[in-house]
Amino acid sequence: MYHKNLLNVQKTFEIIQKLEWNTKKELINLQNGNSRVLAQEIEVKIDVPPFNRSAMDGYAVIADDVSKASETEPRYLKVVEEIGAGDVSNHVIEFGQAIKIATGAKMPMGSDAVIMEENVEYEGGKIKIVSPVNSNNDVALKGEDLKKGELIISDDQILGPHHLSVIASAGYNEIEVYKKPQIGVIITGNELVEPSTKLTPGKIINSNKFALKGVIEDSMAVAHIQQCSDDSKQLILAVEEAVDKYDAVITTGGTAISKGDLIVDIVEDLGNVPIHGVSIKPGKPFGFGIIKQTPVFMLSGYPVAVAVQYDIFVRNHILKMQKINKKFNFITAIAGENIRSSPDKYNVIRANFKDDTGVVYPIRTKAGINKSILLSNCYIIAEEGTGKIKKHGKCNILKYNTLKIC
């Protein structure tokens, strides 16, 4: 089967987006939470600080006791104890007394202010104070950072290092996150072999495997890659196993009309194929099927088409599986030269955007030149009906570094 009537890109998006995301949740140790997606709310479990504590290295005092201290009439306090960060004093401080205190240590009973070490003179067991301080001076008050019961982070948050730190402070050792989507990749093509310098005639190096592992990792998911020969029975088994085992399946190769192109028929037999053939350039033979609720993205064999099909149709779906709603972040750029596009297609043109000038230059290579992706930093997107974009005209671009989450 091959839909001679190509589906337009907008309709393709709609069909794919209708599919519900389907990753589950899992409980992980907080230390493994960086770059994961939170699947719970974070409600603070304990006050932070849990008690009034010193915000400075200095001396705990009673503010009223030094309210009249001045250069001319200094106040002298006797240092009755010294407490480190993890220590707790049992001493109840009285007028005329001070306790040497480290940053973070619990304020001794009776004291209500800290005077910085630099602001006193110490001699013979006493400190000399020459200016008053307010109550709570350099004291971190119980609950001033986090209040017990406060909601501080919503679910669906992508966690960075400092989220983890705050979640730890809120009393959590474990958190619930969305499981990383497990993506089965089936590379078809009898001609494909591992990288080597000794290729037998007719063989081509399997480069898609490496690109797909990387783009799937960049989509915060896990790739399980296998190669399968263009043999009907083996391919059916591979697809059946993959849709059972993984959250989504990607295939490459075998979507067009030629000898040995089987995958679309197989997916249609096992489930259904709402999309085959899209008016996109490159990447026209894109197919999308569903088998037992599992999406199957059928990509081309050509690396350039695979890259475009992944970026335009697959990536955001895999992100959505873990509740990340990513949209394309189009930028308007100025065409640095005349740019041709097919008016009946959604054209995805590799190009180079100059941040300083806002001008974009298409990469001039034949369609199949994979290397061109290394020379480019964006796609020019020329939708259906655009046709020729004139030099100095405006066009929409999609920078590669805005496709990723980071």
Next chain:
Amino acid sequence: MYHKNLLNVQKTFEIIQKLEWNTKKELINLQNGNSRVLAQEIEVKIDVPPFNRSAMDGYAVIADDVSKASETEPRYLKVVEEIGAGDVSNHVIEFGQAIKIATGAKMPMGSDAVIMEENVEYEGGKIKIVSPVNSNNDVALKGEDLKKGELIISDDQILGPHHLSVIASAGYNEIEVYKKPQIGVIITGNELVEPSTKLTPGKIINSNKFALKGVIEDSMAVAHIQQCSDDSKQLILAVEEAVDKYDAVITTGGTAISKGDLIVDIVEDLGNVPIHGVSIKPGKPFGFGIIKQTPVFMLSGYPVAVAVQYDIFVRNHILKMQKINKKFNFITAIAGENIRSSPDKYNVIRANFKDDTGVVYPIRTKAGINKSILLSNCYIIAEEGTGKIKKHGKCNILKYNTLKIC
């Protein structure tokens, strides 16, 4: 020891930058290359394509044979064979003949052009051709993507998915990359405990551990975290072991002047400490030492100071260890309100930058409020001598998302 004369930030950078990076290289399988840094040049080992091949599903022909084909005088060719992508034909094509060919298949001997399947009519073993094609039409020529001997990627390149794909095509199964820096982290502080809702008096949850693991991962390095009590003997052992085992060491806590603050003295005993005390706010007690060539970054205990010290002094050094030369990417923003800064300090102020308006608003919380990092997306950097920044005035900001590599 404590340098009462604080070192200025520029001098601090200079001292840290003098240190040579020191990661080694390792050979890895290409499939594990995503987000690694290449430590070799990539010189193409084989022509890609390795032979002339069909760029389309269609029919291989001799261009001269169809040079007069037209709607009124169509040319009919006999289809003598059919070859799939991995197959090779032994047939030498002659005038009057065509071979059905799949995209990617090697061009049969004698043929020099491909006619797309859509452009012919097939009937009874023959195809009808109604327009001529040029020699090499829809043929991917040997070496047109990659030429044997061509240098395509330089060393020090951070590898993305599509680099891997091109490197595979160039004939590489393994690549040499820089080892990920191994960073030993020693968390000091007797008061620090694991996240829990049942804190005994004087104890504080160790949140730095979680933040540091994350920021080190985000620096493309590996964190080895241990907690060590504020005991001189144990701390000496921990530091000695860590400098032997890891590429760099980070400590937290114990850099200021108070009871139980040992780390700076220990590092000075074991090596030397060119930096202790920097005119930065927050993060003044920052220390930097070297023991047997291994850098030791001594950070504060306070999470807010740790974050700033890491971002300003540590991150770029860890990146440089694997040959990534990252500089701060300052942006000029408009102050949304009056902003105070200490004129004798390099002030690093958590703030919120609005991309659409270019206006930045400082976060108004007490210095120790760790949560503030979640409310902010950038630092305002007010260097020494800046003092007050007036509302509507210009200031330099550093967006958090520009600190990372991605």
